[in-house]
Amino acid sequence: MRISIVRVLFFSLLAVICAKPSIAGQPPAITADVIVYGGTSAGVAAAVQLSRMGKTVVLIEPSQRIGGLTTGGLGATDIGNKAAIGGIAREFYRNIREYYDNPSNWKWQSRSEYFKNPKEEDAMWTFEPSAALKVYHNMLSREKVKLVYGERLNRETGVVKENGTISAIRMENGTVYKGKMFIDATYEGDLMAAAGVSYTLGRESNKQYRETLNGVQANRVNVTLKGTVSRNARYHNFVNGVDPYIIKGDKSSGLLPCINPGGPGIEGAADKKIQAYCFRMTLTDHPDNRIPFTKPANYNERNYELLFRNYEAAPGGVIEDMYDYGDKLVPWINSKMPNRKTDINNQKGFSTNFIGQNYQYPDGSYAEREKIIQAHRQYQQGLMWTLANHPRIPEKVRKVVSQWGTCKDEYESEDGWQGQLYIREARRMVSDYVMTQHHCEGLSVAEDPIGLAAYTMDSHMVQRYVDANGYIQNEGNVAAPVGAPFPISYRSIIPKKNECGNLLVPVCLSASHIAFGSIRMEPVFMVLGQSAAIAASLAIDDKVSVQNLGYEKLQQALIANQQRLVTGSAE
Numbered sequence: 001m002r003i004s005i006v007r008v009l010f011f012s013l014l015a016v017i018c019a020k021p022s023i024a025g026q027p028p029a030i031t032a033d034v035i036v037y038g039g040t041s042a043g044v045a046a047a048v049q050l051s052r053m054g055k056t057v058v059l060i061e062p063s064q065r066i067g068g069l070t071t072g073g074l075g076a077t078d079i080g081n082k083a084a085i086g087g088i089a090r091e092f093y094r095n096i097r098e099y100y101d102n103p104s105n106w107k108w109q110s111r112s113e114y115f116k117n118p119k120e121e122d123a124m125w126t127f128e129p130s131a132a133l134k135v136y137h138n139m140l141s142r143e144k145v146k147l148v149y150g151e152r153l154n155r156e157t158g159v160v161k162e163n164g165t166i167s168a169i170r171m172e173n174g175t176v177y178k179g180k181m182f183i184d185a186t187y188e189g190d191l192m193a194a195a196g197v198s199y200t201l202g203r204e205s206n207k208q209y210r211e212t213l214n215g216v217q218a219n220r221v222n223v224t225l226k227g228t229v230s231r232n233a234r235y236h237n238f239v240n241g242v243d244p245y246i247i248k249g250d251k252s253s254g255l256l257p258c259i260n261p262g263g264p265g266i267e268g269a270a271d272k273k274i275q276a277y278c279f280r281m282t283l284t285d286h287p288d289n290r291i292p293f294t295k296p297a298n299y300n301e302r303n304y305e306l307l308f309r310n311y312e313a314a315p316g317g318v319i320e321d322m323y324d325y326g327d328k329l330v331p332w333i334n335s336k337m338p339n340r341k342t343d344i345n346n347q348k349g350f351s352t353n354f355i356g357q358n359y360q361y362p363d364g365s366y367a368e369r370e371k372i373i374q375a376h377r378q379y380q381q382g383l384m385w386t387l388a389n390h391p392r393i394p395e396k397v398r399k400v401v402s403q404w405g406t407c408k409d410e411y412e413s414e415d416g417w418q419g420q421l422y423i424r425e426a427r428r429m430v431s432d433y434v435m436t437q438h439h440c441e442g443l444s445v446a447e448d449p450i451g452l453a454a455y456t457m458d459s460h461m462v463q464r465y466v467d468a469n470g471y472i473q474n475e476g477n478v479a480a481p482v483g484a485p486f487p488i489s490y491r492s493i494i495p496k497k498n499e500c501g502n503l504l505v506p507v508c509l510s511a512s513h514i515a516f517g518s519i520r521m522e523p524v525f526m527v528l529g530q531s532a533a534i535a536a537s538l539a540i541d542d543k544v545s546v547q548n549l550g551y552e553k554l555q556q557a558l559i560a561n562q563q564r565l566v567t568g569s570a571e
Contacts, residue, residue: 026174026176027174027175029168029176029177029178030058030146030175030176030177030178031056031177031178031179032055032056032057032058032146032177032178032179033050033055033056033057033179033180033181033537033540034046034050034055034056034057034058034179034180034181034182034183034533034536034537034540035057035058035060035169035177035178035179035181035182035183036050036057036058036059036060036182036183036185036533037060037153037169037182037183037184037185037186037190037191038060038061038062038068038183038184038185038186038187038190038191038507039059039060039061039063039065039066039067039068039147039185040067040068040069040070040185040186040187040507040525040529041067041068041069041070041092041522041525041526041529042068042185042506042507042525042526042528042529042532043059043061043066043068043183043185043186043529044059044066044067044136044139044140044526044529045087045088045089045092045525045526045527045529045530045533046059046183046185046506046529046530046532046533046536047059047140047143047145047147047533048088048139048140048143048145048530048533049088049529049530049533049534049537049561050145050533050536050537051143051144051145052143053533053534053537054537055536055537055540056144056146057144057145057146058145058146058148058177058179059140059145059146059147059148060148060151060171060177061147061148061149061150062150062151062152062153062186063149063150063419063420064149064150064412064419065133065412065419065420066133066136066137066140066147067129067132067133067136068187068420068522068525069280069420069422069423069522070129070132070136070522071129071130071132071133071136071420072129072280072418072419072420072422073129073279073280073281073282073343073418073420073422074280074343074422074522075126075127075128075129075132075280075282075335075337075341075343076125076126076335076337076343076345077093077125077126077521077522077523078455078458078521078522078523079125079454079455079521079523080453080454080455080456080482080485080518080521081452081454081484081485082121082123082125083485083564084452084453084454084485084564084567085452085523085527085564086451086527086562086563086564087526087527087530087531087561087562087563087564088526088527088529088530088561089523089524089526089527089530090122090123090562091139091562092135092136092139092526093123093124093125093523094122094123094124095135095138095139096123096124096125096127096131096132096135097121097122097123097124099127099131099134099135100124100127100131100338105131105338106338106339107339107409108284108286108288108289108339108340108341109286109338109339109340114336114338114339126335126336126337126338126343127337127338128282128337128338128339128341128410129282129410129411129418130409130410131338151171151172151173151175152171152172152366153169153170153171153172153190153191153194154169154170154171154172155190155193155194155365155366156194157170158170158171158172158194159191159194159195159196161195161196161500164498164499164500164501165500165501165502165545166179166182166195166500166502166503169182169191169194179502180502180540181502181503181504181536181539181540181546182195182502182503182504183503183504183505183506183529183532183533183536184503184504184505184506184507184508185506185507185525185529185532186507186508187423187426187507187508188361188362188423188426188427188508189362189426189427189428189429189505189507189508191503192427192429192495192503192505192508193363193427195495195499195500195503196499196500197429197495197496197499197500197503197505198429198430198431198495198496198499199427199428199429199430199508200427200428200430201272201274201362201363201426201427201428202270202271202272202273202274202359202513203215203216203270203271203273203462203513203514204270204512204513205268205269205270206268207268208270208512209434209436209437209438209512210438211436211437211438211512211514212268212437213437213457213459213478213480213514214268214270214437214512214513214514215267215268215269215270215271216264216265216266216267216268216269216271216475216476217267217268217459217462217475217476217477217478218264218265218267218465218473218475235477235479236346236347236348236349236351236353236460236461236474236477237348237349237473237474237477238306238310238313238349238350238471238472238473238474239310239313239314239349240313240471241313241471242306242309242310242313242349242471242472243309243470243471243472244256244259244306244464244466244470244471244472246302246305248309255466256302256305256306256472257302257303258303258354258355258356258357258464259356259464259465259466259472260356260463260464260465261466262465263465263466264463264465264473264475271462272359273356273359273462273463273476274358274359274361274362274424274425274426274462275424275425275459275460275461275462275476275517276346276353276354276355276356276357276358276424276460276461276462276476277353277354277357277358277361277376277421277422277423277424278345278346278351278352278353278354278376278380278421278422279352279376279377279380279417279418279420279421279422280343280344280345280418280422281343281344281352281380281384281406281417281418282337282341282342282343282344282406282407282410282411282416282418283341283342283344283404283405283406283407284339284340284341284342284404284405284406284407285340285403285404285405286339286340289340289407289408289409290404290405290406290407290408291405291406291407291408291415291416292388292402292405293381293384293385293388293389293401293402293404293405293406294381294385294415295382295385295389296378296381296382296385298378299382299385300382301390303379303382304350304382304383304386304390306349306350306472307331307350307383307386307387307393308390308392308393310348310349310350311392311393311394311397312392329394329396329397329400330387330397330400330401331347331348331349331350331351331352331387332344332345332346332347332351332352333345333346333347341407341410342404346460349472349474351383352380352383353460353461354375354376354379354380355461355462355463355464355474356462356463356464357372357375357376357379358372358376360372361423361426362426362427363427373421376421377417377421381415381417384401387401388401388402388404389402424460424520425513425516425517425520426508427508428508428509428510428511428512428513428516429492429493429495429505429508429509429510430510431491431492431493431494431495431496431509431510432491432496432497433446433489433491433492433510434492434510434511434512434515435488435489435492435509435510435511435512435515435516435519436511436512436514436515437457437512437514437515439486439487439488439489439515440453440457440482440483440486440514440515440518441482441483442482442483442484442486445486445487446486446487446488446489446490446491446492447489448489448490448491448551448554448555449487449488449489449490449565449566450488450489450490450493450527450528450531450532450535450554450558450563450565451487451488451524451527451528451531451563451564451565452485452486452487452488452524452527452564452565452567453482453485453486453488453518453519453521453524454482454484454485454486454518455482455518455519455521455524456479456480456481456482456517456518457478457479457480457481457482457514457515457517457518458478458479458517458518458520459476459477459478459513459514459517460476460477461474461475461476461477462475462476463475463476478514478517480514482518484567485567486567487565487567488509488519488524488528490531490535490551490554491510492509492510492511493505493506493509493510493528493531493532493535494535494546494547497545497547501545501546501547501548502539502545502546503546504532504535504536504546505532506525506528506529506531506532507525507528507529509528527563530561530563531558531563534554534557534558534561535549535554538553538554538557
């Protein structure tokens with residue numbers, strides 16, 4: 001009897017010793033069925049779905065705010081076809097409608113003022129970032145999700161792999177998370193890259209995937225779907241005749257800031273350049289909620305010389321653009337949100353996009369990325385002050401812009417600026433299946449769909465250069481139609497089999513630059529996040545790698561969870 005008791009005590013003590021971390025003072029690892037890294041819209045949707053399927057889940061958000069761009073300023077949902085959105089994504093937009101059905105959520109204007117011609121829909125597609133944040137928190141509150149803020153992956157040594165699968169990830173603060181499956185829901189693809197999964201940056205050549213809209217896009221005319229003509233270089237470009245030199249007409253004076261002296265490159269050729277980023281500003285014209293634009297401490301007037309010259313070259317200060325929305329005077333797209341707010345996006349040749357200043361972001365260190373983010377913020381703050389106050393801006397433009405300002409009630413910062421930069425594109429995985437322009441145009445069809453995309457093949461400008469006439473031009477914009485909602489392949493969100501067997505990548509998925517331009521929309525990321533979660537759960541149940549999961553079983557589960565997998569007519 002004594003021997004038995006001694007044995008029990010011995011093995012109990014041994015278990016305690018073995019449970020201790022190998023490093024003194026280090027807390028024990030946090031374990032769950034699935035670790036979701038990145039609290040973007042895709043990450044939130046994945047975490048909710050995993051909880052509903054009875055899996056334990058940890059959702060790690062490196063910042064202090066979940067939701068990514070959906071709660072960070074992009075309130076004018078880019079969809080293309082609302083009928084393509086199902087599952088948790090559509091549930092989110094229905095919850096947005098419920099939020100605004102409550103009269104107490106209309107503080108700065110009445111519902112009738114906003115909905116002058118209301119449509120009878122089951123969902124609402126425009127919203128304040130703060131409303132999206134509340135909806136996400138409410139959705140998560142009903143689930144069993146461990147939500148962690150402010151922890152960043154140790155990208156150098158923080159991924160532990162055993163036999164081709166991730167066993168654990170370590171944060172910069174030393175916290176370790178162990179899981180059976182991992183989902184990288186970041187805009188940057190940090191977990192994917194740290195796990196040794198193949199990826200690419202920038203634009204492929206048209207030749208690589210037999211595309212026509214990839215690579216350098218400087219020509220004035222492009223032939224797109226069904227032979228239609230898309231004059232891509234005309235969109236969001238400069239007025240003819242804008243001089244690029246510090247002293248007009250004097251090449252020896254040097255180029256103004258942010259111009260590529262080497263030219264755009266060969267039409268259709270590959271490069272490692274990234275389409276431009278910006279902040280999707282949340283602005284208001286309500287005097288009780290408005291924070292006026294202020295001049296940044298490090299303001300450099302030369303950074304806006306091209307803006308001045310663009311207005312000076314425009315007849316009457318009116319800048320015509322193929323993509324004009326609302327006032328032709330102001331270089332932005334003004335999408336109205338509830339409560340007298342607006343989602344501001346880039347428009348015309350010189351606008352909120354900080355063109356050519358993000359190439360180092362995807363692979364950059366955290367410190368390097370923060371410098372890039374801060375440079376974008378300072379550029380955009382300077383731009384808004386310039387448009388509202390600078391005497392070289394036409395008075396009628398200043399009068400319009402000065403009515404606007406950032407919001408007191410949207411973000412945590414005192415100046416009303418959000419923390420989330422619009423990462424339109426960063427790393428893209430290269431798996432055994434690559435989504436391309438052919439899928440967008442319906443010329444190739446994925447046989448294992450996990451969701452639909454439907455938006456225009458959309459790339460913002462990539463660089464500025466001097467043309468053969470000695471004038472400034474923007475290069476890289478593409479806005480080409482898709483034929484109909486098109487299926488996204490399951491294989492495009494999982495790595496090659498020999499690279500990682502328990503990782504899913506719903507945001508930085510395997511797609512060419514131009515195909516990603518259609519897929520990269522927040523509702524689609526939610527769809528893909530949910531589908532990734534369903535696949536992860538089923539793979540755990542079947543004890544197989546994500547590559548060996550049977551599609552028929554996955555398809556049945558996707559349909560059961562309201563995902564839309566079949567193309568249909570436009571809504």
